[in-house]
Amino acid sequence: MIDERAPLLASASASYQSSVTDNLSSRPGILNDKIVYRNGHQGPPAPTFNNNPILEKVTPITLSWRDVNVSVPLTTKKKGCCGGESGLLGSKQILHGVNGCVQSGSLLAIMGASGAGKSTLLNVLTCRNTRNYSVSGEIHVNGFLVDKNINDMSAYVQQDDLFIGTLTVREQLQFRALLRMDKRVSSKDRLERVESVIQEMGLSKCATSRIGTPGGARKGISGGERKRLSFASEALTNPPIFFCDEPTSGLDTFMAKNIVHTLRKMAARGRVILCTIHQPSSDIFAMFNQILLLAEGRTAFLGSQQQAMEFFAKLQYPCPSNFNPADHFILTLAVEPGNEAECRNRTHQICDTFKESQEAKVIFDEIQEVLNSAQEKKSDPVIAQALAGGSRYESSWPKQFKYLFWRAWVGMLRDVILFRVRVAQVFTVGIIVGLVYLRLSVEQKSVMSINGAIFLLITNTSFSNLFAVVNSFPLELAVFFREYGSGLYRADTYYLAKTIVEVPVFVLITTLFATLTYWMIGNIYNFAYTRNKCEKYLC
Numbered sequence: 001m002i003d004e005r006a007p008l009l010a011s012a013s014a015s016y017q018s019s020v021t022d023n024l025s026s027r028p029g030i031l032n033d034k035i036v037y038r039n040g041h042q043g044p045p046a047p048t049f050n051n052n053p054i055l056e057k058v059t060p061i062t063l064s065w066r067d068v069n070v071s072v073p074l075t076t077k078k079k080g081c082c083g084g085e086s087g088l089l090g091s092k093q094i095l096h097g098v099n100g101c102v103q104s105g106s107l108l109a110i111m112g113a114s115g116a117g118k119s120t121l122l123n124v125l126t127c128r129n130t131r132n133y134s135v136s137g138e139i140h141v142n143g144f145l146v147d148k149n150i151n152d153m154s155a156y157v158q159q160d161d162l163f164i165g166t167l168t169v170r171e172q173l174q175f176r177a178l179l180r181m182d183k184r185v186s187s188k189d190r191l192e193r194v195e196s197v198i199q200e201m202g203l204s205k206c207a208t209s210r211i212g213t214p215g216g217a218r219k220g221i222s223g224g225e226r227k228r229l230s231f232a233s234e235a236l237t238n239p240p241i242f243f244c245d246e247p248t249s250g251l252d253t254f255m256a257k258n259i260v261h262t263l264r265k266m267a268a269r270g271r272v273i274l275c276t277i278h279q280p281s282s283d284i285f286a287m288f289n290q291i292l293l294l295a296e297g298r299t300a301f302l303g304s305q306q307q308a309m310e311f312f313a314k315l316q317y318p319c320p321s322n323f324n325p326a327d328h329f330i331l332t333l334a335v336e337p338g339n340e341a342e343c344r345n346r347t348h349q350i351c352d353t354f355k356e357s358q359e360a361k362v363i364f365d366e367i368q369e370v371l372n373s374a375q376e377k378k379s380d381p382v383i384a385q386a387l388a389g390g391s392r393y394e395s396s397w398p399k400q401f402k403y404l405f406w407r408a409w410v411g412m413l414r415d416v417i418l419f420r421v422r423v424a425q426v427f428t429v430g431i432i433v434g435l436v437y438l439r440l441s442v443e444q445k446s447v448m449s450i451n452g453a454i455f456l457l458i459t460n461t462s463f464s465n466l467f468a469v470v471n472s473f474p475l476e477l478a479v480f481f482r483e484y485g486s487g488l489y490r491a492d493t494y495y496l497a498k499t500i501v502e503v504p505v506f507v508l509i510t511t512l513f514a515t516l517t518y519w520m521i522g523n524i525y526n527f528a529y530t531r532n533k534c535e536k537y538l539c
């Protein structure tokens with residue numbers, strides 16, 4: 001069940017919630033701290049947080065993209081004298097002149113059959129993973145052209161949720177808040193923001209639970225909670241735009257509904273949320289207030305569900321009664337293997353009709369309207385703030401080191417199994433080395449054996465510690481790439497913090513190994529020495 005009891009942001013009143021959700025179809029925005037609808041009606045004040053000027057507002061945003069074309073070069077391998085050599089075989093167009101406009105308060109579902117271009121569009125809008133693409137077209141925020149700086153005003157919740165499993169939900173959010181939030185927000189406000197986001201996302205019940213690793217020795221929070229934690233981690237900085245790649249994949253209907261409900265609440269606070277989504281159930285589908293249908297890299301429809309039903313019905317593809325509209329749209333736009341020509345004709349007809357339709361004209365006019373108003377304004381606070389960011393990182397080097405050190409330390413203390421395994425390994429190897437040099441005596445003829453024992457002790461100590469460090473990095477590599485990519489910290493701070501945290505363990509393990517081995521060899525030597533003496537004496 002969706003946790004309706006979870007308290008919302010202190011100042012977001014119930015009336016605000018209902019008025020926004022009731023009017024979603026009229027596409028609200030927030031101007032001068034008031035919600036303003038397209039029809040000119042002024043709603044209640046937008047929610048504030050703790051009177052902190054940086055956190056209190058979700059800045060109103062209109063995201064639009066115009067004539068976006070994407071192509072990829074097709075290459076082949078030509079055999080040369082020195083092995084393989086790449087040759088160009090032309091290019092493949094993935095997106096063809098895609099347009100769109102989404103306003104504050106909108107939750108947009110990007111849908112289409114597999115290979116329609118959903119992920120490509122999301123990549124282009126977020127300016128990520130576009131190295132292989134040749135992209136043309138424009139992306140605007142509030143009518144101003146943006147490129148990579150869109151990442152400074154948006155959050156990207158990726159499909160796989162990556163966390164350090166030893167942390168609790170609250171610790172994970174605190175770690176991100178302390179590193180990622182605006183420099184001007186005090187630590188106290190950051191921690192209060194964490195508590196607020198925990199409540200907003202319905203994570204109170206599991207706030208003190210460890211996140212865990214799916215399929216790992218310690219199972220932690222549920223899949224739905226992990227997904228909400230991903231949103232919570234991104235929501236800390238209060239970005240006005242959210243991109244989500246398949247937020248419901250791998251979740252059951254109940255969890256998926258829960259997530260989309262959360263997204264809808266977030267959108268209702270004035271954010272723009274775009275998600276790619278596969279096979280939503282009919283009630284999940286109904287929770288979106290705009291849908292973008294893609295087919296073969298073209299726009300097949302953009303607008304509300306009701307408009308989409310009417311549009312498809314007009315084209316003689318009405319949705320059968322008692323049939324999930326989302327399934328109907330995807331099936332109509334899919335290219336069936338063995339029936340490609342007919343399916344392609346159908347999708348081209350739908351896309352061509354949409355291009356000439358009244359709905360497409362409205363979108364084009366909206367884009368133009370926002371561009372015109374931007375030309376009049378000349379500057380925009382959201383863009384100015386994104387451009388003023390300067391450094392890629394919000395926190396200084398010492399702060400990054402401090403919080404990374406804390407995280408690594410907590411992780412090491414809690415990973416008891418790994419520590420036990422290391423101690424057991426030291427005992428086993430120590431006993432084996434001790435037994436190998438069982439009859440070692442301090443004599444001329446034992447010099448080689450003593451050398452061998454010392455060599456073995458040194459190599460075993462150095463290599464076991466070296467590989468322990470080297471092996472600990474791959475375990476966190478995916479998390480590191482994700483966090484480093486989003487500008488949370490530098491690579492050198494991460495490496496240093498993680499290595500230094502291991503120093504006490506190295507010292508302890510090495511001391512244990514050396515003491516055990518030395519004691520064993522020494523005692524056995526003493527025992528053998530005493531026995532020799534006794535035998536000599538008795539004889």
Ligand SMILES: Nc1ncnc2c1ncn2[C@@H]1O[C@H](COP(=O)(O)OP(=O)(O)OP(=O)(O)O)[C@@H](O)[C@H]1O
Pocket residue numbers: 072092094112113114115116117118119120121132
């Ligand atoms: N780098 C690339 N090189 C060649 N083809 C590519 C590349 N990236 C994407 N494509 C092709 O572009 C088309 C759209 O891909 P995309 O991943 O955007 O589809 P999608 O709608 O997200 O599909 P799915 O729902 O299966 O994830 C596909 O046919 C894909 O094979």
